[in-house]
Amino acid sequence: MSLMDSTMLPLATPAPDFELPDTVSGATLSFDDVAGEYATVVMFLCNHCPYVIHIADELACVAAHYRKRGVGFVAISANDVAERPEDGPTAMADFAREHNFGFAYLYDESQAIARAYNAACTPDLFVFDARRLCAYRGQFDDARPGNDIPVTGADLRAALDFLILGRVPPPNDQKPAQGCSIKWKA
Numbered sequence: 001m002s003l004m005d006s007t008m009l010p011l012a013t014p015a016p017d018f019e020l021p022d023t024v025s026g027a028t029l030s031f032d033d034v035a036g037e038y039a040t041v042v043m044f045l046c047n048h049c050p051y052v053i054h055i056a057d058e059l060a061c062v063a064a065h066y067r068k069r070g071v072g073f074v075a076i077s078a079n080d081v082a083e084r085p086e087d088g089p090t091a092m093a094d095f096a097r098e099h100n101f102g103f104a105y106l107y108d109e110s111q112a113i114a115r116a117y118n119a120a121c122t123p124d125l126f127v128f129d130a131r132r133l134c135a136y137r138g139q140f141d142d143a144r145p146g147n148d149i150p151v152t153g154a155d156l157r158a159a160l161d162f163l164i165l166g167r168v169p170p171p172n173d174q175k176p177a178q179g180c181s182i183k184w185k186a
Helices: 050-067 089-098 112-116 154-164
Strands: 020-023 028-030 038-046 071-077 106-107 124-131 134-138 176-183
Touching: 028 071, 038 050, 050 071, 050 154, 050 176, 071 154, 089 106, 124 154, 124 176, 134 154
Parallel strands: 038 071, 071 106
Antiparallel strands: 020 028, 038 124, 124 134
């Protein structure tokens, strides 16, 4: 397993829009379709990455809790399926069901959206405030496969709590996400 850090999109960057197919429902969804009242979490994930697998169940719990509080969630996979066939749309839908994702899991076949977000790894998390400006980007929490730190979503939870209260998450508390590199097309 090769560990890579996220690139940390500059804070206050406007959320790039998208129109991508949801692998579970079959609907084409945009940022507007998934946006929350107080914040929107855009996550770059994939099925095979041990870092994603490590947090997937708790990620679903965090999303379920915060969706009730006005936060929108969406996951996007942009991996090249020629290199990683297990990250294709059918497997994505299965992965979403297996981990009880209550949010859309979109397929970015062209990889244009991943590039627009400057996504680098999986998981790579971006949180946008009600004005759709980047307020948090970074890790879910300090847990990694094999480090014996419990998976809690503490970093993401803290950022969302700030935004729900109308406050800005402290920039100095934001650590890069770490995970597998996105598998870019040649």
